[in-house]
Amino acid sequence: MIWRPIWLGVLLATxxxxxxxxxxxxxxxxxxxxxxxxxxxxxxVGVSWPGERVGRLxxxxxxxxxxxxxGKQAVKGRDGAAxxxxxxxxxxxxxxxxxxxxxxxxTLPGDEFDKYLIEEGLEQVRSERQKLGxxxxxxxxxxxxxxxxxxxxxxxxxxxxxxVDLPLELVAVTDxxxxxxxxxxxxxxxxEGKPVAGVLVRAxxxxxxxxxxxxxxxxxxxxxxxxxxxxxxxxxxxxxHSVIEYQADWESIWASLSFEIPTP
Numbered sequence: 001m002i003w004r005p006i007w008l009g010v011l012l013a014t015x016x017x018x019x020x021x022x023x024x025x026x027x028x029x030x031x032x033x034x035x036x037x038x039x040x041x042x043x044x045v046g047v048s049w050p051g052e053r054v055g056r057l058x059x060x061x062x063x064x065x066x067x068x069x070x071g072k073q074a075v076k077g078r079d080g081a082a083x084x085x086x087x088x089x090x091x092x093x094x095x096x097x098x099x100x101x102x103x104x105x106x107t108l109p110g111d112e113f114d115k116y117l118i119e120e121g122l123e124q125v126r127s128e129r130q131k132l133g134x135x136x137x138x139x140x141x142x143x144x145x146x147x148x149x150x151x152x153x154x155x156x157x158x159x160x161x162x163x164v165d166l167p168l169e170l171v172a173v174t175d176x177x178x179x180x181x182x183x184x185x186x187x188x189x190x191x192e193g194k195p196v197a198g199v200l201v202r203a204x205x206x207x208x209x210x211x212x213x214x215x216x217x218x219x220x221x222x223x224x225x226x227x228x229x230x231x232x233x234x235x236x237x238x239x240x241h242s243v244i245e246y247q248a249d250w251e252s253i254w255a256s257l258s259f260e261i262p263t264p
Contacts, residue, residue: 022046023202023236023256026084026097026149031232031260032177033089035154040083041075041097043147048204048212049234055082060101062144067096067164068153075099092156094177098164101145105247113139117240121200121216125240125250141240142248150259152177160259167192170201170235170257173222179261181229187257188221189237195221199237206232227261234258 022045029040044051056077064075068090075085075097089095108116114135117126129135146166157177163169173186185203189196201223203213213225217237227233240252 023048023051023234024101024145024147024254025051025234025236025256025258026099026147027232027234027258028097028149028151028260029083031150031258032152032155032262035089035092037089037153039087039089039095039151041085041149042082043084043099049206049232053082054084055080056084061099062102063098063100065098065164067098067162068159069093089151089153092154092158093152094157094159094162095151095153096159096162096164097149097151098166099145099147100166103142103144103251105140105142105245107141108139110136110138113141120238121214122238122240128242139250140248141250141252142243142245143252143254146253146255148255148257150176150257152260152262163190163193165193166255168196168237168239168253168255170237170255172257172259176227176233176259176261179227180264181227181261183227184224185227186222186224187235189217189223189255190221191239191253195219196239197221199239201225201235201237203227203233203235205229206234230261230263232258232260 024045027042043054045054056079058079065072066075070090077085146168157175160172160175169190171188173188197219199217203225215223217223235257238252238254243251
């Protein structure tokens, strides 16, 4: 495991409260663009919208790429800058923008760690800690983030369901660019390319009251959610398991997916 302690220290210094149990998602300045438009990508961290805008921190990013009909290309950006990246929109279709961070370690007091497990639906980890007699012990965790956003070019949504092989990945099954308000949206959660069952997936709309939608993935890794309104949405999921590491007893991998539902 490669550790990058610098970026976590900077992140903690820039955020209010504890970023440990916060979602981490990419936000395009415009999710519906035309060919050759400049696409700028923000990074946000928080419990829901709006979150806090984070710059491109030194040592944070392991990979940051975009995928379209022409293939895979790195997303350019400058350390310390926000937006974290930018590119020119290429051919019609969906651009999948994906970021993987380096792993980081952090320790929480036992009560805060337990609260975090409850909020994220990680009941199996709570049960394991109770069985081991360490329910009140500090939570020593290493974590990494797998964030994706979808950008539609020229009203063509082909490629919205592209898999980009992140360690934990939310993949759209339903075309979000064809979704109507109140429609049922399906996504699949993959761990190393294989479906993951029983994981809580949470969703929030950018506009309006922050009414969270949530459901768990089925045996095929698919979750179905009702998305009530147009505009930007993001989905978040986290999976955790025990590890033997000198800095951690648990590893969590966070996945997020954001997109814009067009106004009819």
